[in-house]
Amino acid sequence: MFFKKSSHKPVLPGFGLSMGFTTFYLSLLVFLPLSALVLKSFELDWAGFVKVVASERAIASYQLTFGSSFIAALINLVFGLLVAWVLVRYTFPGKKIIDALVDLPFALPTAVAGIALTAIYAPNGWIGQYFYQWGIKIAYTPIGVTLALVFIGLPFVVRTVQPVLEDLEQELEEAAASLGANRLQIFCRVIFPALIPSLLTGFALAFARAIGEYGSVVFISGNMPFRTEITPLLIMSRLEEFDYAGAAALGTVMLLISFILLLLINALQHWSQQRHGGGR
Numbered sequence: 001m002f003f004k005k006s007s008h009k010p011v012l013p014g015f016g017l018s019m020g021f022t023t024f025y026l027s028l029l030v031f032l033p034l035s036a037l038v039l040k041s042f043e044l045d046w047a048g049f050v051k052v053v054a055s056e057r058a059i060a061s062y063q064l065t066f067g068s069s070f071i072a073a074l075i076n077l078v079f080g081l082l083v084a085w086v087l088v089r090y091t092f093p094g095k096k097i098i099d100a101l102v103d104l105p106f107a108l109p110t111a112v113a114g115i116a117l118t119a120i121y122a123p124n125g126w127i128g129q130y131f132y133q134w135g136i137k138i139a140y141t142p143i144g145v146t147l148a149l150v151f152i153g154l155p156f157v158v159r160t161v162q163p164v165l166e167d168l169e170q171e172l173e174e175a176a177a178s179l180g181a182n183r184l185q186i187f188c189r190v191i192f193p194a195l196i197p198s199l200l201t202g203f204a205l206a207f208a209r210a211i212g213e214y215g216s217v218v219f220i221s222g223n224m225p226f227r228t229e230i231t232p233l234l235i236m237s238r239l240e241e242f243d244y245a246g247a248a249a250l251g252t253v254m255l256l257i258s259f260i261l262l263l264l265i266n267a268l269q270h271w272s273q274q275r276h277g278g279g280r
Contacts, residue, residue, distance in 0.1 A: 034255060037248050037251050037252060037255065038248075038252050038255075040244060040245060040248035041245060041248040041249040041251075041252045043245040043248075044245045044246070044249055048245075049249050052246045052249045052250065053249050053250060053252075053253045056226070057225050057226060057229070057234065058231070058234065058250060058253075060225070060226045060227075060229070061229050061230055061231040061233075061234045062231055062253070062254075062257070064142060064145065064228065064229065064230055064231075065211060065230045065231040065232070065254075066211065066257065066261075067142075068142060068145045068146045068149055068210070068230075069149055069207055069210035069211045069213075070207060071146050072146050072149035072150045072153055072206070072207075072210050073149075073153060073203050073206040073207035073210060074203075075146075075150050076150055076153045076154050076156070076157045076202070076203075076206045077157055077199060077202065077203050077206075079154065079157075080154055080156075080157025080158045080160075080161060080202060080206075081157065081161055081195070081199065083102065083154070083158050084157070084158045084161040084162040084165055085165065087099055087102075087158075087162060088162060088165040088166050089165070102154070102155050102158050102159070103155055103159075104155075105151055105152045105153075105154065105155050106155055109215065110152065110213065110214065110215025110216040111215040111216070111218075111219070113148070113151060113152065113215070113216040114148060114215055114216035114217065114218060114219030114220055115219055117139075117144070117147065117148055117151065117216065117219070117220050118139050118144075118219045118220045121138040121139045121144060121147065121220065122138075122139040122140075123137060123139065125139065139220050139222070140220070140221065140222030140224070140228060141222075141227075141228060142227075142228060144220040144221060144222075144228075145217050145220065145221045145228060145230065147220070148213070148216040148217050148220050148221075149210040149213060149216075149217070151216065152209060152210065152213055152216055153205075153206030153207075153209050153210050154206070156202050156205035156206040156209060157199070157202035157203065157205075157206055158202075159202075160198050160199075160201050160202035160205065161195060161198045161199060161202055163198075164194065164195055164198040165195070168191065168194060172190050173186050173190055173191070176189070176190050196272045197269055197272050197273045200265060200268060200269040200272060201269060203265065204262055204265040204266065204269070207261070207262075207265070208258065208262060211254070211258055212232065213230075213232070214230075214232040214233065214236075217230055217232075217233075218230075218233055221233075231250060231254055234250060235247045235250050235251055235254075238250065
């Protein structure tokens with residue numbers, strides 16, 4: 001019996017052409033600008049580089065930037081899952097409005113978000129005044145920085161988890177319930193393992209977005225060195241002083257730390273997919 005070779009052509013171009021275009025596109029928009037950033041920092045000698053990136057002011061900005069970004073991403077991980085769960089599993093009046101509001105941080109200019117958050121959470125703001133009466137200051141503190149990062153990062157988790165929740169087969173939950181599993185067991189053993197890869201992806205996106213945030217944070221932070229100054233603002237200060245090599249050095253450090261952290265998160269996500277996906 002003879003089989004005729006299929007003459008069907010792929011819709012997209014072959015691997016060579018696609019790979020060449022992908023490499024060219026990434027090189028032009030990603031690799032070349034990042035390489036230029038690193039090469040610009042080489043204008044400093046090693047002593048000058050260390051003096052810029054390891055100063056007390058720079059280290060304080062690293063701690064605030066990456067610490068607040070990590071905490072904000074963790075908060076979004078919890079509440080993003082909760083928001084996605086409500087939007088997928090429940091029907092209620094105004095659901096479409098709330099679903100649209102989730103995307104508002106995507107469309108809202110970050111400067112506008114910063115001004116709005118400052119007006120609300122300042123010591124004399126609508127909400128901040130009540131916290132201030134109890135000795136809790138939100139705006140112009142690391143708390144305000146974290147709050148702004150939570151605001152801009154929430155949609156990344158919600159929109160990453162929501163499609164996965166929609167595709168989950170509720171028959172699996174019903175089967176687990178028929179076998180005697182309670183609600184907590186169903187969530188921990190049936191639902192949550194399937195959500196882990198998407199949760200890690202949402203966490204990584206929210207974390208990466210928070211690291212590079214500038215507009216919303218610059219208003220609510222107060223920009224006090226050693227206390228509420230983020231690294232992007234310190235880089236802008238270097239640029240305003242025409243210290244381009246120093247700004248590039250700080251950017252190189254942020255690039256290196258961000259790449260390592262995102263690489264670890266992606267490795268954890270790959271391990272989770274292999275573990276939970278391979279066991280099915």
